[in-house]
Amino acid sequence: MRTFIDxxxxxxxxxxxxxxxxxxxxIDPFQxxxxxVADIICVTHEHFDHCSPDDLxxxxxxxxxxxxxxxxxxxxxxxxxxxxxxxxxxVEGIPIEVVPAYNTDKKFHxxxxxxxxxxxxxxxxxxxxxxxxDHIPEMKQIKADIALLPVSGTYVMTAxxxxxxxxxxxxxxAIPMHFGAIVGQKSDAEKFRDAxxxxxxxxxxxxxxx
Numbered sequence: 001m002r003t004f005i006d007x008x009x010x011x012x013x014x015x016x017x018x019x020x021x022x023x024x025x026x027i028d029p030f031q032x033x034x035x036x037v038a039d040i041i042c043v044t045h046e047h048f049d050h051c052s053p054d055d056l057x058x059x060x061x062x063x064x065x066x067x068x069x070x071x072x073x074x075x076x077x078x079x080x081x082x083x084x085x086x087x088x089x090x091v092e093g094i095p096i097e098v099v100p101a102y103n104t105d106k107k108f109h110x111x112x113x114x115x116x117x118x119x120x121x122x123x124x125x126x127x128x129x130x131x132x133x134d135h136i137p138e139m140k141q142i143k144a145d146i147a148l149l150p151v152s153g154t155y156v157m158t159a160x161x162x163x164x165x166x167x168x169x170x171x172x173x174a175i176p177m178h179f180g181a182i183v184g185q186k187s188d189a190e191k192f193r194d195a196x197x198x199x200x201x202x203x204x205x206x207x208x209x210x
């Protein structure tokens with residue numbers, strides 16, 4: 001699995017990732033330098049650090065499809081596909097499951113907003129991007145080989161809560177995110193990794209700006 005991650009998964013910082021394989025897929029690109037043109041861009045919600053039209057333009061081509069909730073896509077130009085929690089769709093041949101992402105004990109990401117995370121199947125691997133979320137009951141239903149989980153607290157779950165989420169999801173590998181930019185430090189990712197030692201493999205990626 002580490003070989004797959006090294007060749008297919010790039011952390012762009014904060015919650016941003018690029019998945020490279022049969023297609024080039026970005027999730028929540030923010031403050032990126034650029035990069036290969038996207039086949040698909042998945043946006044989790046409309047906050048500026050997740051839905052950044054300026055960053056999207058750096059990687060959009062005429063055939064790029066931007067997937068996301070309606071309020072986020074209202075800020076976006078080009079080809080778009082509105083989604084909501086519970087949707088299952090295939091975009092450019094890539095299966096995508098849309099799952100809930102929301103706060104349970106804070107007000108930044110209300111469940112009623114219909115904001116999302118994604119399970120993207122790429123080259124035979126199920127990759128779960130949790131979006132901005134707390135440890136929510138719906139995670140019991142998540143089946144993923146790789147789980148990208150926020151760990152910084154404040155706006156999302158803490159490292160300790162992310163540990164509980166990882167133990168519930170049981171991915172082959174968990175990758176911490178949502179630290180080192182707006183909020184959170186690498187120490188949050190290290191705390192997450194250390195608590196899961198011997199239970200779930202954790203890979204802390206170094207940020208790549210594009």
